[in-house]
Amino acid sequence: MKTQLRLMFRAGLIGGLIALHLTLVGMVEALNKREIIEDIITLGQLLLMGVGLGTAVYALGKLPRERRTQREGWWVALGAVSVVALILGLLALAIKPLNLRFMFQNASPALVRILTFDTPGVLGLVKLWAFLLFSGALALVYLYIPQPWDRTLSYAVGITLLMGILRALVAPLLPDIISDFLFTPSGLTQIGAVILVVLWVLFLHYWPDFKARLETWQKEAQTPQGAPIRRRLNIAFLVAILVLLLLPAILRDKGSYLFEVLDMVGIYIIMGLGLNIVVGFAGLLDLGYVAFFAIGAYTMAVLTTPELPFVRQYIPPMNFWEALPIALLLSLVSGILLGVPVLKTRGDYLAIITLGFGEIIRLLVISDLLKPILGGAQGITGVARPTFGSFVVNESWEYFYIILVTIGIGIFISTRLRDSRLGRAWKAIREDEDVAVAMGIDHVSAKLTAFATGALLAGMAGALFSSRLYSIAPHSFNVLISINVLCLLIVGGMGSLPGVVVGALALVGLPELLREFAEFRLLVYGAALVIMMLYKPEGLWPEKARVSRVAREVFGDRLKTLKVE
Amino acid sequence: MWERLRYRLRYVSGTDVALWIVAALLLVMITVGSYNSLTSGRYTGKQWFDFIISGLAQGSIYALIALGYTMVYGILFMINFAHGEVFMSGPFTAYFLAEVLEQRGLFETNPWLALGLVMLLSMAVSTVVAVSLERIAYRPLRGAPRLVPLITAIGASFFLQYTFRGLYTPGFKAYPEVQPLKGTWTLFGLEIQRMLIAVFVSSLLLLLLLYAFVQFTKVGRAIRAVAEDQQAAALMGVDVDRTISITFAVGGAAAGAAGVFYALMFRQVNFFMGFFPGLKAFTAAVLGGIGNLPGAMLGGLFLGVFESLGPSLFLEGLGVPAAYQLKDAIAFTMLVLFLIFRPTGILGERLAKRA
Structure with missing residues (x-):
């Protein structure tokens, strides 16, 4: 019991310090201007979510594997995340009465609004807590998803979010109709996010099969009878390089x-x-x-x-x-x-x-x-x-x-x-x-x-x-x-x-x-x-x-x- | 005689000869430049004296910072590249206390108390930064290949710089003025700025205090023992981890104090203020023989004076326009030359091969 409590506080303090650093340095506020998924989550919130998730993962990682999904795991992970929430909540409460802005340039009312999700009073703090609990719970949920799907799903979500973050890179590469449908000027549309997750899940799910087939092709190509395959592979390779080389000329107007x-x-x-x-x-x-x-x-x-x-x-x-x-x-x-x-x-x-x-x-x-x-x-x-x-x-x-x-x-x-x-x-x-x-x-x-x-x-x-x-x-x-x-x-x-x-x-x-x-x-x-x-x-x-x-x-x-x- | 000379000449390579030619050229340039400046009478004796005094004040600050470099190098054989940022963190944080005290009028009514409080806070912050730096970034890497901790230190240096930039402000902050240190004193018929004397004397006192701490206390003996031989010290019951932490703490405290002196002298703090003084303090540590405490102090003073005299003494004598712009270049040239020609420093130390 005592060791678990210590683990919980340790993880929570580390996570809390990182969260404090990120907020006071101004990263959360600066990144909050980017909406990654329209009306759902901003990049700043994603960053805080990452801290919550990371704290939970760190705490769970210190537990033996079989105890992670038991009640103990839940308590430790969610407890650690709550400590993070407590630290951020205290920050949000202290900014105004202690005039922290005198020292920390980023301890602004805007930061308080971000931390309390635009809600004044206790409700805002509860929202912050719930948000962090949710992000910590994601780590636990991951443990309950059956084997091949846990990776597939988390990778798909990760890649989708990455595409939203790197909108400036991805969107110009797609035809206008598709990119207008999937992307907003700052990130992804809601439908776009769902579609992309589904597509990526499908892709990642069938990827091992596809890779295996490619490998057998490659093996066949090495054999003496594999000359036609070899030729086809070579042509495909050349075409791919040609397309890559021509890409700048094709895309020059857009990007x-x-x-x-x-x-x-x-x-x-x-x-x-x-x-x-x-x-x-x-x-x-x-x-x-x-x-x-x-x-x-x-x-x-x-x-x-x-x-x-x-x-x-x-x-x-x-x-x-x-x-x-x-x-x-x-x-x-x-x-x-x-x-x-x-x-x-x-x-x-x-x-x-x-x-x-x-x-x-x-x-x-x-x-x-x-x-x-x-x-x-x-x-x-x-x-x-x-x-x-x-x-x-x-x-x-x-x-x-x-x-x-x-x-x-x-x-x-x-x-x-x-x-x-x-x-x-x-x-x-x-x-x-x-x-x-x-x-x-x-x-x-x-x-x-x-x-x-x-x-x-x-x-x-x-x-x-x-x-x-x-x-x-x-x-x-x-x-x-x-x-x-x-x-x-x-x-x-x-x-x-x-x-x-x-x-x-x-x-x-x-x-x-x-x-x-x-x-x-x-x-x-x-x-x-x-x-x-x-x-x-x-x-x-x-x-x-x-x-x-x-x-x-x-x-x-x-x-x-x-x-x- | 000839036998020996011939023997030694066999081990002189072409690069050595090239290097010695470069060194000789530099020496000639310095001599000619100094001769020109001194004979041209562009500066009066009073002005030279001022250069030396401000050089000494600046140099004593370098010496305080260099202490941290040299102690850490003595124990861990690593260049704590982030030490300049330890130096910056203290006064930059203490600025806010100084600002509050200024607003409350404490700098008017009781300037020494105000200064003491600011100094304490600065030293405390620098110490905390130095110790946590060691704990988080360096301790896990003990025993790693030599370049690994150096790269970590470079990373930590930039991390700290931009953390403080983000926390406080990217701009400059002006330290309040201390009334009793304004103006000049007359000593032996010469007018000297009070600030310079105050900085010089108090840094010197602090240096002596720290030296006494390392030489005469039990903890100091532990530090020296660990520097001598870590394993043997551990066998004798010295807690190595704790001793290394204390070393970083002492170096951090010295840097924090140096930071306040620096802030008082130049009246401004900034997140980047640690980079150049840090590099120069490292130069000072090398000058004095790294790992050698009195050497670091001497090296600091020497570098300060050299850098302060240099532009007017030999650069202007060589006809360089706006020579003060090259003040930093003089310090770095010195660093490079010493590392190449005499990495053991002026006083020399046992570390010749390790470098």
Whole structure:
């Protein structure tokens, strides 16, 4: 009895503190403007609901499995959620008499209205309690749904809500008639939500069958008689790629905003690929990575802009394709130049040195010292755009193709380097530098190539970035960019190429599509870094341990028992 | 003699030579710049003196923050990247108390009491933040690969920054003025701003107090024992977890006090105020030899003076326009140079290989 009470309060307090944090930081209020399902639930309420659900799940998770569905489980889960409700209720009551707004800018009457569901007096608090009890009860209900359906149902609801949240992404992809029917300007219609849940349930229910059939097809295709199947699969694959490639051109009228976001995601993917080589492959934590991005961007801008009279005395403005190789070369060289002094330092000192380098470069760019060359704090405008003959790449969906090609090159470079002798040298250095050197690896050249390749990709991203934005200013090259890129690597999984894409989509794409969320982006990044390091250090899409063909031949089945990283 | 030199030269690589050339160039630039500035007579002796005093005051604040870095590094061998945010959290929270006390007129009638209350609250908040940071984010990761806690600390740093931004305000808040610390005192015929002297003296006292705490109390001995050898300390009956928590608490309290000094000196607080002082305090800790308490204090003072003199002394002498803009760059250059050339710091310490 006593342990259960303690568990209940523990879970409730943790949940309550998280709920307090989310409300006082202003997230609930900011997200409350988005109605995810028309007249039913807003994003802010969904967030609170998530806290309630999470508290109940946490409390239940601490109980032995068989006791969860007994009376004990109900008491603990609902009790914990009630503690959360108590804490939030106290907050709602205290805001006005204690004048909490003097200190906490978000403790506003609007927040009280959200917490009490627009109902004054005791009834409002009861509503809050009931709301949280309901969200906690969802966790219990899940336990009672029979086996295959519990997952199917919860996934379907989850995906549907996600579609509502990411309306800005999903709605433009659908024909107008359907999207008008399913979506409101801020989320889903009620009918739309029901329809989507049903569709997703059906899809998820039949998905395993479909997947099994696909797998048998694939197996058949491997056999000698499978040539026709193989051909059909290949054609399907080609068609899919063609459609994906043509999608931007088809969708360009509907989603110019979508492509602005995708361009940003793409630029971050290029940077992520570069940093992945430095951090993920070679294990050199570089916090000043933004410096190379800035060098690429500034070289492109300085060489192509018609402004900057001081520079123009010597060099006439170039076009994009003339400036690009110079930008790449300069970032490559700067990667080596910055790499040389830090060769001897390792680990956390390396991180701090590179951070220092990044800041020094930013401060130099802002200063009056280099103003005639770099434009000072105002930055530079009039950066050239890429041209093909007389065709000027102007729109964001057109840029997207260039970015896509660059990503392709980046992935090609990454995979080839990863599987090369150099890649294995990096990996060895990452695992233990002393041992690697003792085994005869030239750590100087290995580290310098890592820095140089990383810098090259960052410089490429920078050149594309400045050209796409048409203008650059020094404040867009602060340490936060390095942190963002590092964060997307860690969320996606260090050293994993699909991880870079997943991380960029999740950390750069999602916040752009969720405008209300933009203010809390770095808050969530910080929390994500901590949580990932605590619970999932390998990332969402970890690098698969790859075993060489030779090793497989030598060790055969024993590999399973060998612990290969 | 020649034998030995030749022997040593065999281990000099091309990168070493390149690095030493860079270092020599920097030294030449500093000397030439300083010579130009000093001979040009652009600043009077009084002005140089002011630079030094404000540098010392600023440096003593860095020293207080650096204490937290160096103690944590001494025990856990991790850079508590979020220490700058511990420094920010105290004065930013205590601002609201200061505001209330100002409205009630306590800063008029009894400024020392008001200041003491603000200081206490700031130290308390910073301590709580530092200890919970350790408890939630760092403790579960003890024994993880070295980069893992660093990345966690970076995450925690941004989490804290934007938490306080969301809680209080994204803008600046102005600290009230303390009457007795306004104006100047005349010491030995020189006019000195009272605030600077007050900050310098009280930080120095606090530093000595903390040093005495670590050197002469039982808890302090436990801290040093854990820093020396965690397992042996545990075998001798030292509660390692508790000692580490206390270390974070001491560092947090020092940072909280430093935060109030900083807020009084610059009269404003902001959610981002911890980032640069934090980085510079880390520089100070490295300068003095990380893990070394007196070193951190010396490093802080040295960095403060260097940074305060630097722009006018050698940058202007080299003809750099608006040299004060590069004040931070000087500090970071120093950080980079020290980490590259002498990671053991001025005083040196046993941590050479660990870095």
